[in-house]
Structure formats: C-alpha cells, structure tokens
Amino acid sequence: MGGYVPFSRITAVLFRMILKVWAYSGLVLIVCFLLYYMYGGIFAVLLLFFAVTGKLCCYMMTQTLYKMSFLGILYQVQDSLLFNPELPSHSRVYVPIPSTFNLPYESIVTKTADGIQINMYLILQQKDRQHTAPTIVFFHGNAGNMGHRLQNCVGLYHNLQCNILLVEYRGYGLSEGSPSEEGLYTDARAAIDYLYARSDINHSEVIVFGRSLGGAVAIDLAIRPEYVGKVWCLIVENTFTSIPDMAKVLLGWRILQYFPLFFYKNKFLSYQKVKQLRIPTLFISGLADILVPPRMMLELYNRCGSIRKQILHIPAGTHNETWQIQGYYHSIAVFLQNCRLKSFAESDKRCESDTLKSMWTNVQDV
Numbered sequence: 330m331g332g333y334v335p336f337s338r339i340t341a342v343l344f345r346m347i348l349k350v351w352a353y354s355g356l357v358l359i360v361c362f363l364l365y366y367m368y369g370g371i372f373a374v375l376l377l378f379f380a381v382t383g384k385l386c387c388y389m390m391t392q393t394l395y396k397m398s399f400l401g402i403l404y405q406v407q408d409s410l411l412f413n414p415e416l417p418s419h420s421r422v423y424v425p426i427p428s429t430f431n432l433p434y435e436s437i438v439t440k441t442a443d444g445i446q447i448n449m450y451l452i453l454q455q456k457d458r459q460h461t462a463p464t465i466v467f468f469h470g471n472a473g474n475m476g477h478r479l480q481n482c483v484g485l486y487h488n489l490q491c492n493i494l495l496v497e498y499r500g501y502g503l504s505e506g507s508p509s510e511e512g513l514y515t516d517a518r519a520a521i522d523y524l525y526a527r528s529d530i531n532h533s534e535v536i537v538f539g540r541s542l543g544g545a546v547a548i549d550l551a552i553r554p555e556y557v558g559k560v561w562c563l564i565v566e567n568t569f570t571s572i573p574d575m576a577k578v579l580l581g582w583r584i585l586q587y588f589p590l591f592f593y594k595n596k597f598l599s600y601q602k603v604k605q606l607r608i609p610t611l612f613i614s615g616l617a618d619i620l621v622p623p624r625m626m627l628e629l630y631n632r633c634g635s636i637r638k639q640i641l642h643i644p645a646g647t648h649n650e651t652w653q654i655q656g657y658y659h660s661i662a663v664f665l666q667n668c669r670l671k672s673f674a675e676s677d678k679r680c681e682s683d684t685l686k687s688m689w690t691n692v693q694d695v
C-alpha cells in the first residue's frame with residue numbers, strides 16, 4: 330500500500346492551509362464591506378476584489394483536492410480491481426492438485442529474489458522423455474489460482490508432450506505475499522531460475538506461455554537481457570496492450586485518455602515492450618473475447634520486434650476458453666515445429682526434419 334500514507338498526509342496539510350485561507354479571506358471580505366460602507370473609495374473596492382478572488386481560488390483548490398483524493402483512493406483500488414486471487418472463493422486455501430487430472434507432478438516452493446516464497450507445480454513427462462521434452466512455463470491470468478488451469482495443462486501435456494511448470498504468483502493460491510506489477514515480474518524470473526537450477530530438464534527448449542495478465546508477465550520476462558537467452562520461444566494468449574488501455578475499455582471514461590501514466594499504479598506496458606522482442610513469438614487471439622478486445626492482440630503482433638512472429642485467430646475463442654477450441658493444440662504444435670526447424674537451420678544445415686515430425690504429427694485436441 331506504499332504511496333497512500335504520504336499522499337493522505339499531503340492532502341490533510343493542504344486542506345488545513347485552504348481552510349485557513351478561506352477563513353482569512355472571509356474576514357477580509359467583512360472588513361472590506363465595513364471599509365466600503367464607512368469610507369467608500371477605490372482602496373476598499375480593490376480589497377474587496379482580492380478577497381473575492383481569494384474565496385474563488387479556495388473553492389477551486391478544494392474542488393481539485395477533492396478530485397485528487399478521489400483519484401488517490403482509486404490508485405489504491407487499482408490493485409483490488411486488477412488482481413483477483415480471492416475469486417472464485419477459497420482460491421487462497423484450496424488449490425486443485427494435478428494428480429486429480431492424472432498428471433504426475435512435483436509440488437515446488439521456491440524463493441524469489443526479494444525473499445517471497447511462491448508455489449509451483451512441475452508436471453514432468455515420463456522419465457525417458459523428460460530430459461528431451463521442451464518445458465512450458467505457464468503464467469495464468471488475474472483470477473483464481475494455478476490449480477484452476479489444470480484442465481488446460483492436461484491438453485498441453487498430452488498433445489505437445491511437454492513438461493509444464495505452472496507458476497503461482499505471490500498473493501495467489503498458497504504463495505506468500507501480495508501481488509504487484511514488479512512482484513509478478515520477479516516471480517516470473519524466479520520460475521526460470523528454478524528451471525535452470527535443475528539438471529534433469531533441457532534448458533535449450535524453455536517455452537514461456539502467458540494468458541491474459543500472464544501474457545504481460547511473459548512479455549516482460551522475454552525482453553529482460555539476462556533472461557532472453559534462456560527462453561526459446563514465447564506464446565501469449567488474449568493479453569492486453571496495457572492496463573491504461575484496459576481501463577479505457579472497461580470504464581469507458583473518455584477523460585481517462587488525458588490521464589498521465591503515473592496515475593496508474595499497475596501499468597503492464599506490453600505494447601512498448603513487444604518492440605524489444607527478438608525470440609519467436611506466437612500470439613493466440615480468441616476473436617470471441619469480450620473482455621480483452623482482439624484488436625489489442627493484433628496491435629501487439631504488429632508492434633512485435635521479432636522477425637519470427639505469428640498470430641493465430643481463433644474465431645470461437647473466448648477470453649478464458651480459447652484453449653477449448655478444436656485445433657488449438659495442433660496450431661501450437663505447428664508453431665513449435667517451425668521454431669525447431671529454424672533453430673536447427675541456424676545451428677546445423679543438415680535439416681533433421683524427419684525426427685522432428687515424429688514428435689508432433691499426432692496432435693489430437695483433447
């Protein structure tokens with residue numbers, strides 16, 4: 330809640346000042362009337378003028394302050410509008426486990442750079458495959474917990490034959506702390522650090538996936554100089570250009586476009602960051618998304634700096650359930666296959682496409 334206490338203190342001090350000016354200008358007003366009544370003349374008229382403008386200024390300043398304090402409260406409310414770890418109810422105490430979905434898993438607790446303990450599920454392929462399989466790092470949206478994404482993980486696990494690291498942000502599920510923009514970015518880096526600390530995972534094929542808010546987290550991770558070399562490719566789904574843009578869409582207040590960025594506590598400025606992307610990137614856009622306008626995905630795709638980028642439009646895809654549409658996993662498989670072919674083409678001119686095909690030709694959506 331940083332920022333609120335000093336702000337309210339400033340507001341209080343300003344209010345007290347204004348009250349004083351108000352009182353004094355009122356006094357001056359009365360004196361003026363008396364002077365004018367008794368003596369008349371230009372001197373009293375001038376004084377009267379100053380007193381009246383003083384009153385007017387006071388009034389305007391009070392109004393402005395009132396609005397500012399309202400915005401100050403809004404600034405604080407932004408967190409609770411954006412981060413919804415309590416929805417649906419019990420999300421902070423009950424996190425479904427992968428074994429319910431017949432997925433083998435390890436429950437991981439790791440410490441972030443700023444000392445917060447976050448939880449993750451590591452869902453590994455069978456022993457003979459887990460070393461060679463790619464690993465998807467999954468960043469979920471702004472509500473619920475990682476356990477609510479397990480059905481989607483079943484599909485990824487079986488269709489793409491990948492390991493999955495499901496990340497629980499701080500303040501979500503059983504992870505410690507409370508969510509914030511910087512905090513979520515820090516959690517993302519902790520997830521990659523964790524993967525790199527494990528020797529039983531192929532570090533050269535780490536796929537970063539983010540849906541909705543998770544997309545903004547994934548993009549931030551993929552442009553960090555110290556992490557870009559650790560990520561093989563990026564997949565974002567139904568994510569937004571920025572939080573200020575989303576505020577305009579959700580609130581529909583035209584006045585918002587005149588608000589400076591510092592008004593927003595959480596910014597998630599993906600539309601700026603995508604320009605710095607250099608790794609292969611897939612944008613999955615559900616065209617039936619009524620929360621995040623699909624034009625935002627198109628804008629992100631257009632601004633993306635990577636030469637290997639692809640946008641996948643899924644006409645029936647809604648905000649949360651685009652992954653349930655037929656063809657979803659197959660399209661991801663094709664994207665990954667292309668990433669492989671190209672990385673092979675770069676490092677080794679003998680194109681071993683036959684071995685590649687065998688891995689992802691039998692993708693059937695579940």
Ligand SMILES: *[C@@H]1O[C@H](CO)[C@@H](O)[C@H](O)[C@H]1NC(C)=O
Binds near residue numbers: 460461531532533534
């Ligand atoms: C890891 O992936 C790379 C790229 O596909 C591959 O060349 C390498 O052999 C893999 N390592 C292991 C241990 O399978």
Ligand SMILES: *[C@@H]1O[C@H](CO)[C@@H](O)[C@H](O)[C@H]1NC(C)=O
Binds near residue numbers: 417
């Ligand atoms: C999407 O999922 C979130 C969290 O599970 C929920 O709060 C939201 O209402 C869902 N939106 C739609 C359009 O289903």
